[in-house]
Amino acid sequence: MNVLLALDIGLAALVLALAVWTIFAREVFAAVVGYVAYGLLLSIVWVRLFAVDVALTEAAIGSGVTGVLLVGAAARLREAEKAAAEERLSEPQRFWAAVLCVLVTAALAAAVLLLPDSAPTLAPDASQNLAETGLGNPVTAVLIAYRAFDTMLEKVVLVLAVVGVWLLAPDRFWGGAPGESRSVQPEPTLAFLAQILPPLGILVGIHVYWAGADEPGGAFQGGAILAAMWMIVMMAKLTEAPSVSAVWLRLALVAGPAVFLVAGVAGIAMASGFFAYSTGFAKPLILFIEAFMTLTIAVTLPMLVAGPPRWAPRR
């Protein structure tokens, strides 16, 4: 057994242990914290599988943003969860659930071990046509060129999620700002972090977006880092969340999908069809679209975390 395999098995044991903790922890809050740590370890697993793009996304979205959302939800649901916890399943029911789950796991594990030698793959095709897009990272090529329409719709889903969160606002707060009570003083440690980290974080975020054309990275990961910087500043109460009726906010929310869609429709006239890019001009166009998508993601994620408006609009 070589060192790398030993490390892999240790990593696998850690991931599984945290997954067990997430399911069986007594407190909901403890389970959420376990889930965040689980997400970070899982991103190391993805690095080991040479899927750095997936690792970045898992760390930023799967662990980071989802973690913040879940911690907030756990704090708000504290009372309701106690009542729900009374309705536990009986002992035999849980036993049979466990039997079912062990069977499912065994069947899946057998399938993994019995996989055919060569899996069908589109990877050679993806890298063969890479030169036409002018990109160096096949993952970015799949996302923005080969499967552009899917990626555009994904961004639309994000905007719809923000609309859904805003719809939870009572009528009197509509058009106002989300966020916590404003009278509370910021915690000094958090405020210090929120002053030191963002200048670096913004640079890293823009770099990850820019480097995504040729290296692991891209609009989603870069945008998520930028979003995290804004979230830290808002959490430290150094700045307030903007009103949901602010024009610039709404423009930023739709900029990504809108620019993507316009570029896609322009493909009918300028290139060979819907969401086709003209040869030789593909890379600048892709980076242009990605710039606006980065902006949209950087604004969307903090707005999801900030929640529905809780303050009456200013007159």
Add this chain to the structure above:
Amino acid sequence: MNAATLAGLIGAALVGLGLYGLITNPQPLRKILAFNLIGSGVFLLLEARQPDSPPIPCRDRARHAPSRTKPPGNGADAE
């Protein structure tokens, strides 16, 4: 056993664990957590390829994973 097969096996275990949590935990937030575990488990299952399948070729993959696709003789040229 290589890393990809191991990942597939973790994925199988995660799907089972998540399914158990989804069935037995009465609180909605715990069900969401369990469902997320199933999701990441399925994702890992998709990665379980057998050792012989080709790695995804990439123009500059050599820089990311030198052990896999380094063409012979290139190292000398670089120096």
